[in-house]
Amino acid sequence: xxxxxxxxxxxxxxxxxxxxxxxxxxxxxxxxxxxxxxxxxxxxxxxxxxxxxxxxxxxxxxxxxxxxxxxxxxxxxxxxxxxxxxxxxxxxxxxxxxxxxxxxxxxxxxxxxxxxxxxxxxxxxxxxxxxxxxxxxxxxxxxxxxxxxxxxxxxxxxxxxxxxxxxxxxxxxxxxxxxxxxxxxxxxxxxxxxxxxxxxxxxxxxxxxxxxxxxxxxxxxxxxxxxxxxxxxxxxxxxxxxxxxxxxxxxxxxxxxxxxxxxxxxxxxxxxxxxxxxxxxxxxxxxxxxxxxxxxxxxxxxxxxxxxxxxxxxxxxxxxxxxxx
Amino acid sequence: xxxxxxxxxxxxxxxxxxxxxxxxxxxxxxxxxxxxxxxxxxxxxxxxxxxxxxxxxxxxxxxxxxxxxxxxxxxxxxxxxxxxxxxxxxxxxxxxxxxxxxxxxxxxxxxxxxxxxxxxxxxxxxxxxxxxxxxxxxxxxxxxxxxxxxxxxxxxxxxxxxxxxxxxxxxxxxxxxxxxxxxxxxxxxxxxxxxxxxxxxxxxxxxxxxxxxxxxxxxxxxxxxxxxxxxxxxxxxxxxxxxxxxxxxxxxxxxxxxxxxxxxxxxxxxxxxxxxxxxxxxxxxxxxxxxxxxxxxxxxxxxxxxxxxxxxxxxxxxxxxxxxx
Numbered sequence: 001x002x003x004x005x006x007x008x009x010x011x012x013x014x015x016x017x018x019x020x021x022x023x024x025x026x027x028x029x030x031x032x033x034x035x036x037x038x039x040x041x042x043x044x045x046x047x048x049x050x051x052x053x054x055x056x057x058x059x060x061x062x063x064x065x066x067x068x069x070x071x072x073x074x075x076x077x078x079x080x081x082x083x084x085x086x087x088x089x090x091x092x093x094x095x096x097x098x099x100x101x102x103x104x105x106x107x108x109x110x111x112x113x114x115x116x117x118x119x120x121x122x123x124x125x126x127x128x129x130x131x132x133x134x135x136x137x138x139x140x141x142x143x144x145x146x147x148x149x150x151x152x153x154x155x156x157x158x159x160x161x162x163x164x165x166x167x168x169x170x171x172x173x174x175x176x177x178x179x180x181x182x183x184x185x186x187x188x189x190x191x192x193x194x195x196x197x198x199x200x201x202x203x204x205x206x207x208x209x210x211x212x213x214x215x216x217x218x219x220x221x222x223x224x225x226x227x228x229x230x231x232x233x234x235x236x237x238x239x240x241x242x243x244x245x246x247x248x249x250x251x252x253x254x255x256x257x258x259x260x261x262x263x264x265x266x267x268x269x270x271x272x273x274x275x276x277x278x279x280x281x282x283x284x285x286x287x288x289x290x291x292x293x294x295x296x297x298x299x300x301x302x303x304x305x306x307x308x309x310x311x312x313x314x315x316x317x318x319x320x321x322x323x324x325x
Numbered sequence: 326x327x328x329x330x331x332x333x334x335x336x337x338x339x340x341x342x343x344x345x346x347x348x349x350x351x352x353x354x355x356x357x358x359x360x361x362x363x364x365x366x367x368x369x370x371x372x373x374x375x376x377x378x379x380x381x382x383x384x385x386x387x388x389x390x391x392x393x394x395x396x397x398x399x400x401x402x403x404x405x406x407x408x409x410x411x412x413x414x415x416x417x418x419x420x421x422x423x424x425x426x427x428x429x430x431x432x433x434x435x436x437x438x439x440x441x442x443x444x445x446x447x448x449x450x451x452x453x454x455x456x457x458x459x460x461x462x463x464x465x466x467x468x469x470x471x472x473x474x475x476x477x478x479x480x481x482x483x484x485x486x487x488x489x490x491x492x493x494x495x496x497x498x499x500x501x502x503x504x505x506x507x508x509x510x511x512x513x514x515x516x517x518x519x520x521x522x523x524x525x526x527x528x529x530x531x532x533x534x535x536x537x538x539x540x541x542x543x544x545x546x547x548x549x550x551x552x553x554x555x556x557x558x559x560x561x562x563x564x565x566x567x568x569x570x571x572x573x574x575x576x577x578x579x580x581x582x583x584x585x586x587x588x589x590x591x592x593x594x595x596x597x598x599x600x601x602x603x604x605x606x607x608x609x610x611x612x613x614x615x616x617x618x619x620x621x622x623x624x625x626x627x628x629x630x631x632x633x634x635x636x637x638x639x640x641x642x643x644x645x646x647x648x649x650x
Contacts, residue, residue, distance in 0.1 A: 134637035262598035273587035310630035312459035
């Protein structure tokens with residue numbers, strides 16, 4: 001399969017690496033909104049201007065769109081679905097229905113197939129929420145994130161006056177995880193589920209007490225959480241916080257049996273040294289599935305819920321039954 | 326959907342309970358090879374003779390076959406797939422290809438759809454092996470079972486002279502689990518992965534030392550494991566070992582990134598108070614998926630790898646995208 005990357009940030013670089021781990025995948029090029037002459041890829045794959053992408057439509061089986069969910073993807077994915085089979089990792093949960101409708105119309109009208117919201121959450125975590133709720137109709141779901149870097153929260157801190165750099169880790173609280181695993185189906189508040197750990201490089205003359213207060217009182221981002229703020233140097237930031245680890249847990253506990261007197265607990269967890277590299281690995285497997293579905297005549301917008309698992313694998317149905325079933 | 330149970334043991338009773346937790350499912354009856362007059366169901370659902378099942382074929386959407394993998398299912402599932410859409414939980418991994426071929430022929434020729442090897446292993450564990458290997462092509466899989474009762478191993482002990490009753494627990498060894506989770510991709514021997522804990526009721530005059538030796542030296546079942554044997558009374562057996570708990574872990578660690586210098590760990594685990602009741606819950610969700618696939622024109626034999634996750638759920642595609650994605 002011939003893949004191309006549209007948007008070359010952390011996720012785009014991750015896709016570039018992931019393609020090399022899949023023998024049936026080949027990278028045609030990277031499309032960027034920057035001046036292509038200024039962009040150097042990790043592996044030497046060619047770089048083209050984003051606005052020339054339509055010229056390459058006969059050479060690309062699936063275009064993997066690596067833009068941001070806030071402003072890029074709502075425009076990019078429907079636009080590009082007119083000329084390409086596309087995948088994105090749109091993750092603004094509240095707007096998924098609208099995004100799906102826009103992409104479905106664009107892809108469907110032009111005979112293409114599209115997959116939105118692929119990755120791990122939404123993505124693998126969503127799949128596990130679905131499988132677990134289908135199998136345990138009477139139960140309760142919990143999703144915990146971390147320990148990992150939240151880019152959105154890190155960016156929010158960086159916008160505070162006097163902050164030079166920041167890194168925010170979302171940390172699940174062990175006592176909450178234990179309570180969930182015990183099968184008692186607790187009601188947990190936002191504050192009980194996650195901590196927020198902030199590492200901040202402040203300008204030399206900045207008022208650190210004010211910065212710490214502004215972080216801890218920031219609505220939506222921090223005010224509902226127990227938050228720690230640690231001031232560090234630029235050197236410490238580069239040395240100790242350069243990686244983008246992440247992960248989390250999806251747990252469902254349910255009641256089974258004649259009197260619902262037995263408990264079943266299903267737990268799925270990820271521990272990722274690199275969030276963008278792992279997300280990219282999911283996107284490449286999804287590209288494979290999407291092409292198999294397109295070859296069977298499917299068009300329009302899909303989600304991971306629509307992908308038969310076998311389609312994600314490079315192995316044949318016979319090999320899967322023999323070795324993985 | 327109108328379901329029926331063929332074979333009324335622990336699994337059949339589990340299906341009877343699971344159906345009650347799914348509003349879109351209804352149980353038509355239980356078919357047994359015993360004299361129906363001697364079989365009393367948990368919920369009062371009618372009992373019929375197994376050899377009359379074909380008379381009910383217009384009243385049953387999916388027949389859930391609850392027989393044993395060793396001798397029952399290889400005959401039953403192909404035979405019944407001629408008249409019904411069927412599901413079984415065939416779990417003899419080495420014979421899955423042959424079983425698939427036989428069921429595929431019978432179902433396909435008669436316009437039915439069949440699902441073999443549903444449950445949790447094979448089943449949910451298989452799905453997680455597939456997803457994890459598709460996403461992390463360069464990695465290593467580990468499956469651990471337990472802590473839980475192995476019926477096969479319990480039966481093997483019961484066949485020893487002087488044994489009145491026995492219960493065998495398969496126990497994953499924590500040090501092995503920890504080594505796997507650490508991402509070092511260790512090579513583990515059979516003995517390093519699981520312990521076998523045996524609880525045995527011996528006849529009053531039996532030679533316990535001989536029984537213990539026969540257990541520990543039994544090839545395939547015990548000789549490759551560290552095994553403990555504890556003699557207990559019939560009362561202790563009934564009081565402490567009546568339940569059928571089980572569970573386990575599927576873990577894949579893989580390398581990602583340009584130099585494969587980052588690790589990702591995917592872990593899936595189940596903790597089940599009742600193995601048959603949970604397996605049954607999976608079978609009922611699969612019945613729903615199978616009928617949706619049949620309605621789209623699919624026939625022949627399938628496995629969980631062929632089921633698009635959305636088909637397992639009673640929720641609509643819109644609801645799934647809004648609430649679980």
